[in-house]
Amino acid sequence: MQEPEEHAHVGTIDVMCGFGGALGVATALYQKLKTGRVGRARTSLSANSGLLQIPFCYDYRGRGLFNEPSGRYVAGYDALTRFYYTASGDYLLFSSNEHDVPSLDRLEDFKGIASLPKDERDAFLSGIFARDTSQVWLEKLQAEGFGAVICDNIDALRSRYSREADGTNGIDRGSYSFSTYVDHPSGHVVTQLDPYAIRPSRSSIVTPPPAEKYGASTVKVLEEVGYTAEEIQKLLDEGVASQSWSTEYLPS
Secondary structure: OOOOOOOOOOOHHHHHHHHHHHHHHHHHHHHHHHHOOOOOOOOOHHHHHHHHHHHHOOOOOOOOOOOOOOOOOOOEEEOOEEEEEOOOOOEEEEEOOHHHHHHHHOOHHHOOHHHOOHHHHHHHHHHHHOOOOHHHHHHHHHHOOOEEEEEOOHHHHHHHHEEEOOOOOOHHHOOOOEEEEOOOOOOOOEEEEOOOOOOOOOOOOOOOOOOOOOOOOHHHHHHHOOOOHHHHHHHHHHOOOOOOOOOOOOOO
């Protein structure tokens, strides 16, 4: 690629911070219920970033090695969770666990993996994934309940997984989902990431409509508080009130 881009399709720390905020609120409510004391819940991106790194910051007796895979050429954690090169010339991220090996062994393409030593799995799976395209493997693996996603740049993913906005949250659309708003308040066609990263089992995720352009409700609000049409126009002419924050809703 000629220029850098965001590789993650959603900000991991951002999502974790949302969970942290929700947990803080729940804890404060529980505290009030049990003790009568009112607390103040706080969280931040920095705090959650630190929390994520704690396991790699402390050593103690009996702790395992700090052996997290590192370096630009590392393909993954192990043979069961790593990137594999495919016949279509791109990479597929395969993600499974040790307890999945018997199920994987029952698939015709992967028969024999259960009897292999762990240090031979990389070569075994690399040879298998090189036989067909990433799309074929994606469909086969996902149909059997295994984690798999094609590693591609964000432009290709956005193009492949975008649809015209329909008010749904994208949870049923796999690993990626984008909504295109052809009548966005900005006056531009805007494609946004769907709120599909959080998938609760006991509640629903609501997709909010695009935020209106800053100032779009200025006149309406002034009317509601009693200003006449002449007074509103004077405020607009004098620059006291505005129907737009700037000349552009989004940078051009």
